Amino acid sequence: MSPLQLSVYWRLSLVFFFTSFLFFLDIFTAAVVVETCHHGNGTDPPHGTLGRNTEGNQSEPGTESGNQDSVCAWTDWLPYAQTLYMVGLLLGSLVGGALSDRYGKRPVLLVCVCTHAVCGLVPAVLPQPFLFLAVRCLTGVCCCCINICSFSLAVEWTQPAARLWPPAFLPFCFSLGTMGGAPLAWLSPTWRQLHLSLALPQLVCLPLYLSLPESPRWLLLRRRMDVLDSYRNNSPADKQCLDLLLDSAWSDLQKAPEAQKEAAPGGHVPSDIIHLRHPTVLLRLFIMSYLSAASALTYFGICMNIGSFGVGVYSAQFFSGLSEAPCLLVPLVRLGRRPISMLALFLSGVACFLSLLLSRYNGEPVLVMSLALLGKLCILAALFISILYSIELFPTVVRQRCVSVVNLCFRLGCLVNSFVPSNPDGAISLAAMVVYSSGPIVGCSLCLLLPETSGIPLPDSVEDCDRQPRPRPPSVSALWRTRKLVSSQTRKPEILPAEKDDTHTGPI
Numbered sequence: 001m002s003p004l005q006l007s008v009y010w011r012l013s014l015v016f017f018f019t020s021f022l023f024f025l026d027i028f029t030a031a032v033v034v035e036t037c038h039h040g041n042g043t044d045p046p047h048g049t050l051g052r053n054t055e056g057n058q059s060e061p062g063t064e065s066g067n068q069d070s071v072c073a074w075t076d077w078l079p080y081a082q083t084l085y086m087v088g089l090l091l092g093s094l095v096g097g098a099l100s101d102r103y104g105k106r107p108v109l110l111v112c113v114c115t116h117a118v119c120g121l122v123p124a125v126l127p128q129p130f131l132f133l134a135v136r137c138l139t140g141v142c143c144c145c146i147n148i149c150s151f152s153l154a155v156e157w158t159q160p161a162a163r164l165w166p167p168a169f170l171p172f173c174f175s176l177g178t179m180g181g182a183p184l185a186w187l188s189p190t191w192r193q194l195h196l197s198l199a200l201p202q203l204v205c206l207p208l209y210l211s212l213p214e215s216p217r218w219l220l221l222r223r224r225m226d227v228l229d230s231y232r233n234n235s236p237a238d239k240q241c242l243d244l245l246l247d248s249a250w251s252d253l254q255k256a257p258e259a260q261k262e263a264a265p266g267g268h269v270p271s272d273i274i275h276l277r278h279p280t281v282l283l284r285l286f287i288m289s290y291l292s293a294a295s296a297l298t299y300f301g302i303c304m305n306i307g308s309f310g311v312g313v314y315s316a317q318f319f320s321g322l323s324e325a326p327c328l329l330v331p332l333v334r335l336g337r338r339p340i341s342m343l344a345l346f347l348s349g350v351a352c353f354l355s356l357l358l359s360r361y362n363g364e365p366v367l368v369m370s371l372a373l374l375g376k377l378c379i380l381a382a383l384f385i386s387i388l389y390s391i392e393l394f395p396t397v398v399r400q401r402c403v404s405v406v407n408l409c410f411r412l413g414c415l416v417n418s419f420v421p422s423n424p425d426g427a428i429s430l431a432a433m434v435v436y437s438s439g440p441i442v443g444c445s446l447c448l449l450l451p452e453t454s455g456i457p458l459p460d461s462v463e464d465c466d467r468q469p470r471p472r473p474p475s476v477s478a479l480w481r482t483r484k485l486v487s488s489q490t491r492k493p494e495i496l497p498a499e500k501d502d503t504h505t506g507p508i
Helices: 003-023 025-041 063-070 080-104 105-125 129-156 166-187 191-204 216-221 227-231 236-261 272-276 278-301 313-332 339-361 365-393 394-415 429-447 462-466 476-490
Strands: none
Touching: 003 025, 003 105, 003 129, 003 166, 003 191, 003 236, 003 272, 025 063, 025 080, 025 129, 025 166, 025 191, 025 313, 063 476, 080 105, 080 129, 080 394, 105 129, 105 191, 129 216, 166 191, 166 313, 166 365, 216 227, 216 236, 227 236, 236 476, 278 365, 278 429, 278 462, 313 365, 339 365, 339 429, 365 394, 365 429
16 A cells, blocks of 8 residues: 555544544443432432442532532433434535535545544533533534545545455444443543543544545546645655556546436436436335435444443443454455345344343343344444445446435434333333344345346446346256256266376376
8 A cells, every 4th residue: 555545544543433432422421420410319320330339429519519410400401412413413414425525525524523522522611401412413413524524535545446445444443442432431430531531532633634635536526636746746656556546536537427428319418317217226225225224223223222231331332342343354255245235134133133032031131232232243244335335236327316315314214213212221122122123134135126236337327227137036947957067067077998198197
């Protein structure tokens, strides 16, 4: 890799590492409030919290009890924070792509990273209910914009043959941040310490992002050749890398309008609505939208209720991040988009169902949580495979619109998850777990209607989508012919004595 590529990757990995700190802030906030406000007043903590010694956290004169008492006075507002955070993610998905396309991915990313860090610091200084809720919504907007810009930057700085790795590497860094944020939250027993410990590391690392390079594709589109020349002059490896990336980007940018003109008679470009009404596009859009919504329900349902499996919140959050680490190995699996998506969705649904079954029959909490985390791992693998699958399924003329609709359904699934009720004891309700387990299984069956797109050129028009190989179940006669062909090829031919050549001693 060239120096500029390494610069992009390690800075984006640092961004994703710290983004997870505030992503799961509501879980840590609920645990801290329970220990300081409820348990400190002599009541027992709800199910799923870690029983730390909180005698020193009780409100006493002369300490920071004024700050803590002000938080305990409005704990009823805290459940709305997760909902507003999901609303912020939805708003970010609506504006993030448009802002990055107009102003560039680098400036939008820098502004969102700085705002994200400040949003983590504000509740420690001003613990006010309405301000906290507004900050959580703004944090969600910044988090979604960071994801959009980071994935685009990483993919556009990666050569086409290796574009499956950024969607696996960045979530891996996010899972490392989940593991790193859990002990920091455990060592912060009060409201102010919690927010300071999660915000200060981000503030310290802000100067490191200033030298992040811009997307070469965006610079080429905007004709910013002076910036591209400065990148080329950085090193010979950067020049070679940029030449390869820009050749691929230039061919992709020219492909869409040329395909539209060739497909239309007389060079007239048809409206995009005509392509969106095509049955093939509508079927694929429905399936991918359902997969995104169902995956969001299952993934965030397990993430945001990780303390409901009878294990301590902080240890459960650590192992929750650890369970996502094997997703980095998914690009090494050579099964194709469709088989690996079906396998991941099916395993996720089965694992969540077994977790539900054991929890109803008083199974071991560690086993129940392990099965739930296995389902979370599988649904995460299906999620980042679907990122490339969505791009490869839709034609170039309407690809961005279809991917935006799929992303919107994903955010709607996140938002709906925040309204799912839980039992009075804090455990996940029966209806919620049924949804978490049945959604991926239904999605697995819907994948049977999708074609395999691995190793196939991207479709430029609806006609190209229709020409993609459709899945067909093999017939009995076809299987019998295949078996006979394989057996005939593996059977060694007999050599008669008259056909032997004793004079030939070398290899054939």
